[in-house]
Amino acid sequence: MQSTGDVITAGDLEIRPSEYLAVAGGRTLTLSVRELALLAALGRREGRIVPREELYETVWGAPMRAADRSVDVYVHKLRAKLAEALPEWQFIHTHFGFGYRFSPEPSQRLHNVATSP
Amino acid sequence: MQSTGDVITAGDLEIRPSEYLAVAGGRTLTLSVRELALLAALGRREGRIVPREELYETVWGAPMRAADRSVDVYVHKLRAKLAEALPEWQFIHTHFGFGYRFSPEPSQRLHNVATSP
DNA sequence: GCAGAGCGTTCACAGCCCTTTCACGACGCC
DNA sequence: GGCGTCGTGAAAGGGCTGTGAACGCTCTGC
Numbered sequence: 001m002q003s004t005g006d007v008i009t010a011g012d013l014e015i016r017p018s019e020y021l022a023v024a025g026g027r028t029l030t031l032s033v034r035e036l037a038l039l040a041a042l043g044r045r046e047g048r049i050v051p052r053e054e055l056y057e058t059v060w061g062a063p064m065r066a067a068d069r070s071v072d073v074y075v076h077k078l079r080a081k082l083a084e085a086l087p088e089w090q091f092i093h094t095h096f097g098f099g100y101r102f103s104p105e106p107s108q109r110l111h112n113v114a115t116s117p
Numbered sequence: 118m119q120s121t122g123d124v125i126t127a128g129d130l131e132i133r134p135s136e137y138l139a140v141a142g143g144r145t146l147t148l149s150v151r152e153l154a155l156l157a158a159l160g161r162r163e164g165r166i167v168p169r170e171e172l173y174e175t176v177w178g179a180p181m182r183a184a185d186r187s188v189d190v191y192v193h194k195l196r197a198k199l200a201e202a203l204p205e206w207q208f209i210h211t212h213f214g215f216g217y218r219f220s221p222e223p224s225q226r227l228h229n230v231a232t233s234p
Numbered sequence: 235g236c237a238g239a240g241c242g243t244t245c246a247c248a249g250c251c252c253t254t255t256c257a258c259g260a261c262g263c264c
Numbered sequence: 265g266g267c268g269t270c271g272t273g274a275a276a277g278g279g280c281t282g283t284g285a286a287c288g289c290t291c292t293g294c
Contacts, residue, residue: 020166020215028164032252033214069270070254076272096262096269149241187243189281196282213251213280235294242289249282254275261270 008043011104012086015043024085031081034059038074042092042102051099075100125160128221129203132160141202148198151176155191159209159219168216192217 008015014023017040022029031039037059042050052071056064064071075092082091093101125132131140134157139146148156154176159167169188173181181188192209199208210218 020212021218028210028218028220030210030212034253068254069256072270073254073272076270094270151242185243186245186281190243190283193281193283211281237292237294239292240290243287245284245286247283249280251280252278254277256275257273259271259273262268264265264267 008040008046010043010046010091010102011089013043013082013089013091013104015040024082027085029081029085034074035078035081038071039078042078042100046102049095049098049101055099071100125157125163127160127163127208127219128206130160130199130206130208130221132157141199144202146198146202148195151191152195152198155188156195159217163219166212166215166218172216188217 006016006018008017012025015036016022017036020036022031022036022039038055041055041058053064055071056062056068059074060070079092082089088107090105090107091102093103093105095101123135125134129142132153133139134153137150137153139148139153139156155172158172158175170181172188173179173185176191177187196209199206205224207222207224208219210220210222212218
């Protein structure tokens with residue numbers, strides 16, 4: 001039996017927390033515990049702007065200490081893995097001073113240039 | 118007639134538990150009882166991340182004791198034999214902290230330039 | 235009965251991954 | 265321009281996994 005308790009779908013991305021995996025464009029993503037939990041927490045709040053504190057408490061299960069950058073670091077890791085699997089899409093958006101918002105949107109492909117000095 | 122109760126196929130690999138053998142790229146693999154049972158257990162769950170506990174209970178028929186490394190050891194043996202028969206493919210993937218996932222994927226060592234930082 | 239081979243299990247050590255933290259630069263808003 | 269916020273790479277520490285080898289057991293052939 002494959003009781004897919006809950007499946008979060010967003011564009012070509014499919015998150016299955018109960019099976020410890022996420023699939024992007026047919027490929028299984030290799031995510032760690034924290035990465036998957038954070039992705040699921042964001043996915044369940046699609047379209048909403050979520051404060052860091054809320055994300056931290058959901059994923060880490062404890063109140064966030066001031067100046068803790070863990071959420072930022074893991075958002076960065078998720079963005080890297082998602083971009084590698086689905087370069088045409090952008091899933092996690094920053095809202096300055098508030099938090100992050102999960103929502104699949106086409107990438108703004110202005111240049112195909114790797115602007116890495 | 119096909120007395121092959123069930124045959125599990127994955128890429129160039131064919132597992133026939135009812136005949137106690139597996140064929141990879143036309144060559145018959147020499148597997149022991151445990152190795153074949155574990156390979157079949159993984160093959161039947163292709164694409165899923167399977168916890169060690171589930172694999173152990175399926176193959177050994179008893180609950181896994183803490184710190185038991187048997188599954189890891191047999192995964193290692195299977196990987197060695199599969200790699201010898203089909204070096205271009207990777208079948209068993211590790212998911213850190215969770216377990217293993219069976220899925221035929223090409224050994225990644227091709228172009229795909231990941232330009233150095 | 236005895237020796238040898240194969241198999242399953244356990245152990246120890248090496249190596250890798252994940253998590254956390256820090257530092258510095260880039261960016262946004264006033 | 266100035267300040268606070270965010271992006272990003274690196275490094276340290278701990279935990280998990282990879283791997284080779286040793287030990288017992290069973291089976292087989294002599």
